Amino acid sequence: MKHGGDLTEAIARHGGEPADWLDLSTGINPWPWTIPHPVPGSAWTRLPSRADEQALLAAAREAYDVPDDADIAAAAGTQALIQWIPYLAGAGAVAIAAPTYGEHSAAWSSGGREIIAVDDLSALPERAIHAVIVNPNNPDGRIADRGALRHVAERLDRRGGWLVIDEAFADVDPAISAAGMSADLPILVLRSFGKFYGLAGLRLGFVIGRRDIVERITAALGPWPVSGPALHLGTAALRDRSWANATRVRLAREAGKLDQVLTAAGLHVVGGTTLFRLASHPDAPALHAELARRHIWCRSFDWAREWLRFGLASDDGLDRLASALHSVR
DSSP states (O other): OOOOOOTHHHHHHHOOOGGGOEEOOOOSOSSOOOOOSOOOHHHHHSOOOHHHHHHHHHHHHHHTTOOTTSEEEEESSHHHHHHHHHHHSOSSEEEEESSOOTHHHHHHHHTTOOEEEESOGGGOOTTEEEEEEESSOTTTOOOOOHHHHHHHHHHHHHHTOOEEEEOTTGGGOGGGOOGGGOSSSSEEEEEEHHHHHTOGGGOOEEEEEOHHHHHHHHHHHOSOOSOHHHHHHHHHHHHOHHHHHHHHHHHHHHHHHHHHHHHHTTOEEEEEETTEEEEEOTTHHHHHHHHHHTTEEOEEOTTOTTEEEEEOOOHHHHHHHHHHHHHTO
């Protein structure tokens, strides 16, 4: 599954300007953390300092409940980490719990790895040395049991492999996270800052894992892997626990409103997280096209033609979506 948030294709096909479109193609919080004051000028004019990086990592450790004996590193978005990991992992095939976010498969394929798509990592093939799972999964929101993940990691440890757990949407429920198991097992937990905090353009992400593995990734990323503004804003946002707690409540409420709009229009909500909803419709491709003609952009899937994925929207956006869905019924 490709990522969303780029209206270039939609505009090329259906016209209009970006401001004309209601973009529901992403899983990014449309009510972002509010930047309380300007970024200091020094964040733009000097190289990021080690002290600033350590402040960000300390804030992330607390926010993500990272064990003291596990390590954490920051990068310019989790996509940068997804690209690097296949080149740093030991030789061997990778099992990917599918269907899911397509960039994992693309990155491992570019690294020359055999990709083994599996429905469930419990059915881990013997030739798989590494494994990847998105948890909660994108797009269906499926959540893997932590005990099952530990069992997979133990099996891969005996094979000399790694278990990559992409927790891009885990901020909505911290209890999902496997970070607590990462100190003594070959587990790499990826955390995306931009989705939950609504600041995807900042390009900030983290990897949590066993010290020897994270040190290898840190060396590959090189010096200054995160910009000065991202260090400054990321630290402040991650320390704002009251905002995070209130946002989890708000996202759950707003996801419920979106469910009501979708079900009232005859769609069936089949999964998702509180940052996006997955719905089924007997003629989803046609509905997707009709919404696009009305400059509403959601996600469709070549491999699941009955599915559409919708991001959250303001009340005005929901009214616009409801009106459009009613007009094409």
